[in-house]
Amino acid sequence: xxxxxxxxxxxxxxxxxxxxxxxxxxxxxxxxxxxxxxxxxxxxxxxxxxxxxxxxxxxxxxxxxxxxxxxxxxxxxxxxxxxxxxxxxxxxxxxxxxxxxxxxxxxxxxxxxxxxxxxxxxxxxxxxxxxxxxxxxxxxxxxxxxxxxxxxxxxxxxxxxxxxxxxxxxxxxxxxxxxxxxxxxxxxxxxxxxxxxxxxxxxxxxxxxxxxxxxxxxxxxxxxxxxxxxxxxxxxxxxxxxxxxxxxxxxx
Ligand code: CTP
Ligand code: MG
Numbered sequence: 001x002x003x004x005x006x007x008x009x010x011x012x013x014x015x016x017x018x019x020x021x022x023x024x025x026x027x028x029x030x031x032x033x034x035x036x037x038x039x040x041x042x043x044x045x046x047x048x049x050x051x052x053x054x055x056x057x058x059x060x061x062x063x064x065x066x067x068x069x070x071x072x073x074x075x076x077x078x079x080x081x082x083x084x085x086x087x088x089x090x091x092x093x094x095x096x097x098x099x100x101x102x103x104x105x106x107x108x109x110x111x112x113x114x115x116x117x118x119x120x121x122x123x124x125x126x127x128x129x130x131x132x133x134x135x136x137x138x139x140x141x142x143x144x145x146x147x148x149x150x151x152x153x154x155x156x157x158x159x160x161x162x163x164x165x166x167x168x169x170x171x172x173x174x175x176x177x178x179x180x181x182x183x184x185x186x187x188x189x190x191x192x193x194x195x196x197x198x199x200x201x202x203x204x205x206x207x208x209x210x211x212x213x214x215x216x217x218x219x220x221x222x223x224x225x226x227x228x229x230x231x232x233x234x235x236x237x238x239x240x241x242x243x244x245x246x247x248x249x250x251x252x
Pocket of ligand 1: 012013014015016017018019020021027028057085086087088089090092093111112113114229230231
């Protein structure tokens with residue numbers, strides 16, 4: 001078998017501003033244990049033997065800086081490319097996907113904002129795609145009960161209903177896809193956005209959501225609590241604690 005076809009490529013959307021994290025550098029460049037979130041996330045991917053290439057979608061005005069940053073953190077020996085990201089996560093993923101060589105058959109998409117994903121999750125997602133799934137998401141059960149509401153800024157918000165928690169999952173990344181599936185749904189979404197009649201749907205917050213929108217089949221594999229997304233300031237506190245625990249464990 002062609003070696004390139006057997007190995008997955010990963011797209012890392014890293015072009016967000018991190019507004020919910022508060023003022024400061026773009027989120028992917030904020031530090032965790034003295035190392036930018038993006039570097040943690042890229043390392044987590046390159047640690048997996050399933051991943052042969054990583055394409056980072058960087059803030060459009062920060063491509064050269066991101067290249068230098070990855071080099072300065074000892075990632076220069078890996079096959080890592082950096083492209084300019086877009087205005088939405090969906091666009092950033094599409095631009096990253098366009099930089100992957102045509103012969104690569106499996107693509108993972110991993111948020112730069114999930115720096116601590118264990119390599120076992122990366123491997124499990126890639127394996128499930130290799131085993132035949134067209135779209136795979138890692139996910140964990142929810143701790144909280146969830147209610148659907150009618151949004152009212154400032155509240156109070158009327159509750160519509162309470163979905164059965166046992167059927168709900170919080171999804172993470174990396175999400176894995178057959179390349180043609182992912183490229184196909186991104187192309188369709190782009191065509192829809194361009195529709196002049198204004199019926200275009202809003203961008204999705206994860207790639208599996210696009211596969212679902214166009215009728216594809218998505219399956220869930222177990223995620224990991226340490227694959228959480230750094231979104232708000234408290235997430236950074238938790239991430240620092242997880243990293244400190246790992247470093248202490250490695251020291252023994
Ligand atoms: N992302 C991206 N391009 C965008 C927006 C988001 O590549 N235009 C990336 C982020 O860099 C992040 C991932 O998508 O790695 C998940 O998005 P999110 O957690 O929402 O990050 P931000 O958009 O940066 O944060 P916020 O929504 O709080 O501004
Ligand atoms: Mg965002």
